[in-house]
Amino acid sequence: MLAVEGIEAGYGRTRILHGLSIDVPKGGLIALLGGNGTGKSTCLKVIAGLLTPGAGRVTLDGEDITTLPAEDRPGRGLCLVPQGKEVFGAMSVEENLMMGGFHRRRDKADLAEDLEGVYTRFPRLKERRRVSAGMLSGGERQMLSIGRALMSRPRMLLLDEPSAALAPKVVEEIAEAILGLRELGLSLLLVEQNVGMALEIADHLHVIRGGRIAFSRVVDGGVAPDELRSFYLSGGHDDES
Numbered sequence: 001m002l003a004v005e006g007i008e009a010g011y012g013r014t015r016i017l018h019g020l021s022i023d024v025p026k027g028g029l030i031a032l033l034g035g036n037g038t039g040k041s042t043c044l045k046v047i048a049g050l051l052t053p054g055a056g057r058v059t060l061d062g063e064d065i066t067t068l069p070a071e072d073r074p075g076r077g078l079c080l081v082p083q084g085k086e087v088f089g090a091m092s093v094e095e096n097l098m099m100g101g102f103h104r105r106r107d108k109a110d111l112a113e114d115l116e117g118v119y120t121r122f123p124r125l126k127e128r129r130r131v132s133a134g135m136l137s138g139g140e141r142q143m144l145s146i147g148r149a150l151m152s153r154p155r156m157l158l159l160d161e162p163s164a165a166l167a168p169k170v171v172e173e174i175a176e177a178i179l180g181l182r183e184l185g186l187s188l189l190l191v192e193q194n195v196g197m198a199l200e201i202a203d204h205l206h207v208i209r210g211g212r213i214a215f216s217r218v219v220d221g222g223v224a225p226d227e228l229r230s231f232y233l234s235g236g237h238d239d240e241s
């Protein structure tokens, strides 16, 4: 579905990613883990088209989208779910959701149907549809961020640390919501710091280190938490780049 091959990227003269490659198969839930500042968000920015790589390529269903403008990617079914704190705080919940369907604005009937679909999935957003997004709790904002992405009718979602700054009980709710997306048939790339959550829901995990994938395991019975822990303790934080 999504293939990221040999990406070199960074900011100005600082290179952060050194030949990073990841595959997300159709319907797969792939977790990308790594310590602070290792380049996880940088990788998502490259895939979402917010940062142009110096080398390497990104393909979606075999089509090269490396230089496709960011705003054209949702129309191809590829959508970034930013952290909940990045919702439009001054706009209502419903206005935020409608922004997610902006590129489909000519299909008003379809948009209304999709809005109902998001409300069915997240009843709390329906209750709060007229409230400013800035007034929502952290968990509700994360649901809004996911709901906004769903309005673009994606096939592939990039989730940027959906558990960040949430209480454990709320993390469980978000994990459930992500599993629900999978049941919809979506392909998912999940960037996380929360190893426990990733182990619980992902089918494959990768750890980024030194700007490339340094550790990869199939989760289903194939990864021992101790093995992962010792990888982190041996320098999972980016001290090689």
Ligand SMILES: Nc1ncnc2c1ncn2[C@@H]1O[C@H](COP(=O)(O)OP(=O)(O)OP(=O)(O)O)[C@@H](O)[C@H]1O
Residues within 6 Å of the ligand: 011, 016, 034, 035, 036, 037, 038, 039, 040, 041, 042, 043, 193
């Ligand atoms: N816009 C930017 N300009 C310059 N440097 C940046 C920029 N964004 C990120 N960086 C740097 O790039 C490196 C990787 O950052 P990135 O946000 O990709 O890490 P991360 O793995 O997502 O970390 P975290 O889990 O803490 O969010 C860091 O050293 C960061 O300071």
